[in-house]
Amino acid sequence: MTTKDEVLGILMRSQGRYVSGEELARRLSLSRNAVWQAVKSLQNEGCSIDAVTRRGYCLTDTPDLLSPQAVEKHFSRRAPCWDVEVRKTVTSTNTVLKAMAESGAPEGKILVAAEQTAGRGRMGRRFYSPAGSGVYMSLLLRPACGPAESLYITTAAAVAVAEAVESVAGREAQIKWVNDVYLRGKKACGILTEAAFDMETKRLSYAVLGIGVNMRAPAGGFPDELEPIVTSVFGEADYDPGKRNRIVAEIVERFWRFYENLDEKAFLKGYRERSFLTGKDVYVVSGAERRPARALDIDDEFRLHVRYENGADEYLQSGEVSVKPRGGAA
Structure with a gap:
């Protein structure tokens, strides 16, 4: 976890109250300047952090950034x-x-x-x-x-x-x-x-x-x-x-x-x-070949059960399947 993440974590847990730079530095074993740099970086990324002399830093709003x-x-x-x-x-x-x-x-x-x-x-x-x-x-x-x-x-x-x-x-x-x-x-x-x-x-x-x-x-x-x-x-x-x-x-x-x-x-x-393919006409793709089929269901091993136009069934373990456009056009 980065210094910035650690500072944000403390401020989030203390949201609504000020945490002094001295306390942050002590808890994280950092210099005051390193804390200040981390806060500035968080502010630049969109965190709403108030910085008040002799009071410290306060996270005023939950940030939207990923953290x-x-x-x-x-x-x-x-x-x-x-x-x-x-x-x-x-x-x-x-x-x-x-x-x-x-x-x-x-x-x-x-x-x-x-x-x-x-x-x-x-x-x-x-x-x-x-x-x-x-x-x-x-x-x-x-x-x-x-x-x-x-x-x-x-x-x-x-x-x-x-x-x-x-x-x-x-x-x-x-x-x-x-x-x-x-x-x-x-x-x-x-x-x-x-x-x-x-x-x-x-x-x-x-x-x-x-x-x-x-x-x-x-x-x-x-x-x-x-x-x-x-x-x-x-x-x-x-x-x-x-x-x-x-x-x-x-x-x-x-x-x-x-x-x-x-x-x-x-x-x-x-x-x-939630199966999107079940009941749909599809193409089973293998290299340049595209075989028309109908997707019937998903079996107990998560294989896709398809039936080709000649009546043959296959249970696909892997591969590529695309939905056949309406009207049958390729």
């Missing part, structure tokens, strides 16, 4: 291992957290960013992650499971995100197999799980669960190529920056509830009920 303290304020429960870190900008939260995992970081590390300069989605696609638009986060997991069960991490996360969106925004969310959360027929959230396999134990060494949520449309709108297929949780009129902290907290809490008993698959019912 560990603001996220933690929304936890109704807390696992001992959770460690929230917030950065203004990263290349990719998954990339940064994977490096931490390789260096031995423990399970429960949560990295949150307001911007990604090299965000990634499935199949190497770029994940558009501008500042002031979304919230981007990754969780470090060290599950006691093999590769086959790792799909449960992604599907549990999809249900957790959908539940969090419904709770925070009051809007019905759907899940497009296997890892996208949809609102009003468009993608509002993407999920990317990356893992390292331990050959000796035949289990995952670690998994990094990445989640990107479009909280509002970026200034000037989404790029032309994304506009027809993506949306945001909030419109400009009902967007509240403070809800970024709440949605991070709700996603973490809801996911962890599933993760603690992953093999019980308590999230299966919620996944099925």
Whole structure:
């Protein structure tokens, strides 16, 4: 946690009363000048902090910026291992957290960013992650499971995100197999799980669960190529920056509830009920081939059950599926 985060934490816990620079310096083992620098940095980021000679500093309003303290304020429960870190900008939260995992970081590390300069989605696609638009986060997991069960991490996360969106925004969310959360027929959230396999134990060494949520449309709108297929949780009129902290907290809490008993698959019912593809005509994409099919349901292992035009059935464990446009045009 940075000096700025530690100062903000004390001021948030003392909100409404002044804390002297001397007390802050003593509690954090810092110089008075370091405290002053941290306060100025927080003020520049939008925190309402009064500074009064011989009284100290007072946080006069709960800040809207992303911060560990603001996220933690929304936890109704807390696992001992959770460690929230917030950065203004990263290349990719998954990339940064994977490096931490390789260096031995423990399970429960949560990295949150307001911007990604090299965000990634499935199949190497770029994940558009501008500042002031979304919230981007990754969780470090060290599950006691093999590769086959790792799909449960992604599907549990999809249900957790959908539940969090419904709770925070009051809007019905759907899940497009296997890892996208949809609102009003468009993608509002993407999920990317990356893992390292331990050959000796035949289990995952670690998994990094990445989640990107479009909280509002970026200034000037989404790029032309994304506009027809993506949306945001909030419109400009009902967007509240403070809800970024709440949605991070709700996603973490809801996911962890599933993760603690992953093999019980308590999230299966919620996944099925929110399935965006069930009952739709789709294309199953494999390289350049696009086979028309109908999506029938989700089975107990979260495989997508499809039936091709020739009557053959297949249960898809992974892959790419797109909704067939009305009228059948490609």
